[in-house]
Amino acid sequence: MVPAARLPVPLAVRPPPPHGPRPIASLRPLLGSPCIYATLRPAAAPLVLTRRGAKEHADAPAKVIDGKLVAKQVREEIAVEVARMKDAIGVVPGLAVILVGSRKDSQTYVRNKKKACEAVGIQSFEANLPEDSSEEEVIKHIASFNSDPSVHGILVQLPLPRHMNDENILNAVGIEKDVDGFHPLNIGRLAMQGRDPFFVPCTPKGCMELLHRHGVEIKGKRAVVIGRSNIVGMPAALLLQKANATVSIVHSQTKNPEEITRQADIVIAAVGVANLVRGNWIKPGAAIIDVGINPVDDPESPRGYRLVGDVCYEEASKVAGAITPVPGGVGPMTIAMLLANTLESAKRIHNFK
Amino acid sequence: MVPAARLPVPLAVRPPPPHGPRPIASLRPLLGSPCIYATLRPAAAPLVLTRRGAKEHADAPAKVIDGKLVAKQVREEIAVEVARMKDAIGVVPGLAVILVGSRKDSQTYVRNKKKACEAVGIQSFEANLPEDSSEEEVIKHIASFNSDPSVHGILVQLPLPRHMNDENILNAVGIEKDVDGFHPLNIGRLAMQGRDPFFVPCTPKGCMELLHRHGVEIKGKRAVVIGRSNIVGMPAALLLQKANATVSIVHSQTKNPEEITRQADIVIAAVGVANLVRGNWIKPGAAIIDVGINPVDDPESPRGYRLVGDVCYEEASKVAGAITPVPGGVGPMTIAMLLANTLESAKRIHNFK
Known part of the structure; x- marks a missing residue:
């Protein structure tokens, strides 16, 4: 996973990989499934959600966590603070x-x-x-x-x-201006109890902000992070853990990712595999933050492809309590958090509260 | 948890806390149980192991992971290397x-x-x-x-x-001489993929060494670390994760620690609560590394107390595949790893292979 703000190639112009996205080793059988190319080949049979409780949630679809809206609010709050700081000092x-x-x-x-x-x-x-x-x-x-x-x-x-x-x-x-927060010293302080990082990396910070602003309780909850990249998965896991969740990290060597994910009240998916997380991976009522932005073939789109997350939205939104869409979920939060980190840095350097 | 090499007060002279050890919040009911003061008040009824597979393991008690023996081997290997380095350069x-x-x-x-x-x-x-x-x-x-x-x-x-x-x-x-490995820059490098720490903190390094030398496979296995201290639990989780285990961290805010622990093929307990981990927390055949060294009342002992781990050894050894005793498990490994880190540092500084 690469946070949008640092993407080497904009996903909108990146062609889908020739044989579909790189699957997580143990999950190959799932990847030819209808969800990946849902608009191309609709599922032959309706979704069967066998988990207890799924039915209730199918009746009450997940609350959409609107990243665009939250990012707009955050930017407005930053503008107010920037003006206040300028006026004051x-x-x-x-x-x-x-x-x-x-x-x-x-x-x-x-x-x-x-x-x-x-x-x-x-x-x-x-x-x-x-x-x-x-x-x-x-x-x-x-x-x-x-x-x-x-x-x-x-x-x-x-x-x-x-x-x-x-x-x-x-x-x-300089560590005190590293607004990306990727410096190992910063990651170390993020991992340690009783220490605080200078900056929280932008994309994981955006994930946490979405959870906070949607009133998702974190303390004491089971959280699963799918993916362990240095810039999203790993720091996201450290942040959830610092917020007193019980965290498990699922990755390409995990043998039963669906079983572990199904235990989670909070899922952060940041693995870069289109539609990897299916509806039956989700605990009914869970909060799902989808960091993935993956192109998949779509001849019906004028561009020949469309963007989907790491989570099969169509299925997951019937089971989850809350879920971010792709696009319009985590994506818009990354630049907003970069602005927030810059403001925070200026406040810290000038000791302005 | 405090690794033996850095203990502020030797456990052998530390009196047991007045009302027994501080329990993990959600586990109070377990703590009055027979295991804690097993020699004082033997269990009224024999252990009932209802989990499938437990029976077989009850017939074949856990292999004891002998930390004293491994530490001795490690020290001998270090002595050979120190002599080789002196002779060569x-x-x-x-x-x-x-x-x-x-x-x-x-x-x-x-x-x-x-x-x-x-x-x-x-x-x-x-x-x-x-x-x-x-x-x-x-x-x-x-x-x-x-x-x-x-x-x-x-x-x-x-x-x-x-x-x-x-x-x-x-x-x-200096980071290049910080053989304890507690510097945040070092912890950051431990957390990040593609980076290596200068030094791995001694006690978690000792835990990994015990697993490796007993042929416990880590890659793809479920691992649970109980406790998240900066000097044992957290770095132990990062090490297991770097070795490609699927890691969950259980701590004082975890609501169902026994259920999560029961999923683990590898358990590292480093929480400092006597006999917290009971037999029914353990997956049959799991490898258990017990970092705890806790004093409990024992009028039959000449000192009036004895030392026990975070794991109820009597119960766990009937279910686990392998387990460290307390004392004689992780304890002796800490100083051995300190020597190993010092040797490693000298080799690195002098570029000696």
Whole structure:
């Protein structure tokens, strides 16, 4: 899983893989099923939900967790805080983005971030470096943003050109301005009790925000995170655990993912496999956060494909208590959380409450 | 849970808490049960194991995972490697221990570490500072060990005097010599895929070593870690997850710990509650690593108490496939792993394979 804000290739222009998405090893038999290409080949038989309780929920479809709406609210709240800070102490939060090379998709992402900043009053800074820049040149620009008091967050747009070592470059970002929150020191503080990270990575932070704003209780609940990437699954699991959920992480080596997922009151799916999580994986009434954005063939769409999540929405929404749609669920939250982290950083640096 | 090597008070002289150990919130009813004071009040009725498969295992009691024996093997292997390194490149690994104040128990621990070092040929260094030292003085000594090429591992004996900030002092230890592995940067690297920690914390490393040396398969297995302390439970969960187990963490807010634990092929119990894990929590054939060392009343013992683990050994050993005893399980592994980390550090610093 790659959070939308950092996607190397915009999913909207990425063709579906030739043989469908890469399945989780133990789940191959499920993947030819109707849900994946539901609009192409409708299910031969109606869904059979045998789990006790599923029937009631089939009668009361899941509440839709509207990420677009929540992201809009968050951006409005940020705008208010940015204005309050400017009025009170004359400081405007600033976000610097470093773009190396001229990939069209990366340029689009950087432009979108700039627009999002402007809309809430955050100042944006940009360094556009040529494709053939050296690591030293990129690091020099990072160092200059590190020491620039107008800059409170620094983000290096990925992917970097192949001749560069990502780790060397990302490690150059000062920990107190690393608004992505991917630095190992930050992840360590996220994992530890009694320590707080400087920044919570944007996509998992967006997942938690959706749960909080929809009043989903986390403490004492069973939570399953599907996928264990450094940028979504693993930090999401650490966040749920810090919020006192009982967390299990399901991944490609898990033998019975459906059985474990079925025990969860909260599911965060972030594995990048279209429609992997079927209706019968879901505990009736569970809250489902779907981070996946996967293209699947769809000749009826003008683009020849459409985007679906890691969760089979049609099935899951009949069983779950609440669920995010794809698109329009977690996606819009990622940039909103980037803005939130930048504001938070400016507040911390200037000790503004 | 506190690993034996860092225990602030030796358990052997710590009196049992007045009203028995602090129970996990949801488990109070279990704690008055016969297992806790088994030698005092034998169970009225024989154990009833109703789970399918339990019978077979009752006939074949669990294999005992002998930590004393494994720790001895490990120390012998370390001694061979230390000698090989000295012969090849003339370098002797060195461990520095900083002791502030004159607590008898801390002095005992430091002495034991020194002896363990000597026995394998590791050079030991010691800084004994008076109780009323300032943080700056302690940090000055740490800095001097940081820059001393004969020192490859640095350990600050806890607890520090009350007037000191542990975090400030521990953070002064250079990450490449922090053989305890508790630095957040190290924990972050432990959590992340594709990154490796400089050091794996000693007690969880000892747990994994016991599993490996007893041929317990980890990949694809269900693992439950009971307890989520920064120094045992949390890093143990990260290690199991890195070894491709499907990991769940059970803690004081977990509502059905026995049910979740019963799904596990591997259990690491590190919660510090005497005999919390009963026989009916255990999946028949599971491997059980018990990190707890808890004193319970025992008038028949000359000391008036005895030490038990977090797992009710009498019951669990009838169901499990393999189990560590307490004492003699994980305990002896902690110092052995400290020696292993010191050797590893010296090898890394001198690029010796």
